[in-house]
Amino acid sequence: MTPAPLPLDPMVCPLCGGPNGCAMEQERASGPPQPPCWCTQASFTPALLARLPEDARRRACICAACARAAAEGERAPP
Numbered sequence: 001m002t003p004a005p006l007p008l009d010p011m012v013c014p015l016c017g018g019p020n021g022c023a024m025e026q027e028r029a030s031g032p033p034q035p036p037c038w039c040t041q042a043s044f045t046p047a048l049l050a051r052l053p054e055d056a057r058r059r060a061c062i063c064a065a066c067a068r069a070a071a072e073g074e075r076a077p078p
Contacts, residue, residue, distance in 0.1 A: 008056055010022065010025045010061070011029070011060075012060060013065075015048075015051060015052070016063060018065065020062065020063040021037075021061075022037055022039065022061040023036065023037035023038070024061075025061065038064055039061055039067070043071060044070070045071065048062065048070035
């Protein structure tokens with residue numbers, strides 16, 4: 001039998017496993033309104049988005065460090 005995958009944590013970057021700082025998810029989890037999320041001003045390259053695991057697409061945010069590394073042409077942090 002194959003073990004069931006762990007549930008996806010929308011507050012964790014699916015690329016590096018670090019916190020993604022998603023204000024929209026924080027608002028969903030806690031209730032109080034949050035300022036606009038950092039990601040609303042970020043640019044995510046098609047190559048970076050293509051690296052997302054299929055089960056994480058549209059379910060967990062990429063963190064600022066991974067987005068910045070991709071924008072600078074580097075590999076996302078480990």
